[in-house]
Amino acid sequence: MTSARTFSAALLGAAVVALCAAPASAQIVNVQNLAGKAVDEGLSGSVSLRFDLRMGNTQILMSSAGLTTFYKMGDDIILFTARGAYGLKGTPNGWNDEPYIERIFEHVRYRRELNDTVSVEAFGQHEYDRWRRLRIRTLAGAGPRFDVPVSETAHAAFGIAYMFQGEELLKPKPGDIEGFYAEHRLSSYITGSMKLTDNAAISGTIYAQPRLDDWSDIRSLIDGVLTVALTRKLGLSVKCVLALDSRPPEYVRGYDLNTRIGFSYAI
Numbered sequence: 001m002t003s004a005r006t007f008s009a010a011l012l013g014a015a016v017v018a019l020c021a022a023p024a025s026a027q028i029v030n031v032q033n034l035a036g037k038a039v040d041e042g043l044s045g046s047v048s049l050r051f052d053l054r055m056g057n058t059q060i061l062m063s064s065a066g067l068t069t070f071y072k073m074g075d076d077i078i079l080f081t082a083r084g085a086y087g088l089k090g091t092p093n094g095w096n097d098e099p100y101i102e103r104i105f106e107h108v109r110y111r112r113e114l115n116d117t118v119s120v121e122a123f124g125q126h127e128y129d130r131w132r133r134l135r136i137r138t139l140a141g142a143g144p145r146f147d148v149p150v151s152e153t154a155h156a157a158f159g160i161a162y163m164f165q166g167e168e169l170l171k172p173k174p175g176d177i178e179g180f181y182a183e184h185r186l187s188s189y190i191t192g193s194m195k196l197t198d199n200a201a202i203s204g205t206i207y208a209q210p211r212l213d214d215w216s217d218i219r220s221l222i223d224g225v226l227t228v229a230l231t232r233k234l235g236l237s238v239k240c241v242l243a244l245d246s247r248p249p250e251y252v253r254g255y256d257l258n259t260r261i262g263f264s265y266a267i
Helices: 002-020
Strands: 042-054 059-072 076-091 101-113 118-129 135-151 155-170 181-197 202-210 214-227 234-245 255-265
Touching: 118 155, 135 181
Parallel strands: none
Antiparallel strands: 042 059, 059 076, 076 101, 101 118, 118 135, 135 155, 155 181, 181 202, 202 214, 214 234, 234 255
16 A cells, blocks of 8 residues: 555656646647546546745746646546746846746647547647747647557557647748648657556657648657656656657747656655
8 A cells, every 4th residue: 555655646746747847849738648547527627826936136937827627427528728837037127028938728628438449539729838939829630549458557548630720920030931820730649658666657658740731741749757656755757758840930949858857755
């Protein structure tokens, strides 16, 4: 029982790290840690709030909020998640004119389980991110999901969907596409988790989203998490996210690498 509690604490730490990780500029946000989660019948969810204010020699204002809800009724599951962040920096003389963080993200997903292996999904999403130069990104799609129980300690799933996507860049620069433009993409993913030992587990997700009329225009994401129970109460989590975009906007790099190390302590 103690080992199970410790392992659960490590998993919780990894979940917190995953939810706090900043989305990469290649514009894929991994929601499979939520979409594939087993949920109870009825309504459930969580809310998070954070506010950080420092004044004097160091001036920083940072606020963020998040909401995740699930509603399950029989074989039907609805997921809604939203989060936003706003931050300012400054000097003793005053605040900077522009925020260093300003983003909003919402995702809604409906899934119907046809049997133990096959489900159908439909989803919609909206994003705004000043520092990724993303004025608006909206998308909607639908497709099947296949869950594969590999063993008692491992599970895998993969999905494929048609996705309609519209984007508009903030403050277009020379070489950018101006105004709102639409794309048709294939959204595919494979996700899995495996318990390595009684105290360690690994999970990961790989996305690939090529444009249907130009397969050389592709966005991809590799997201992996390792959780380890170091002691009866102390857990370690290591998260790494690599995002790639073969055709990023002007003055935006085509890759982002985000690594986070976190600790959790069970009380």
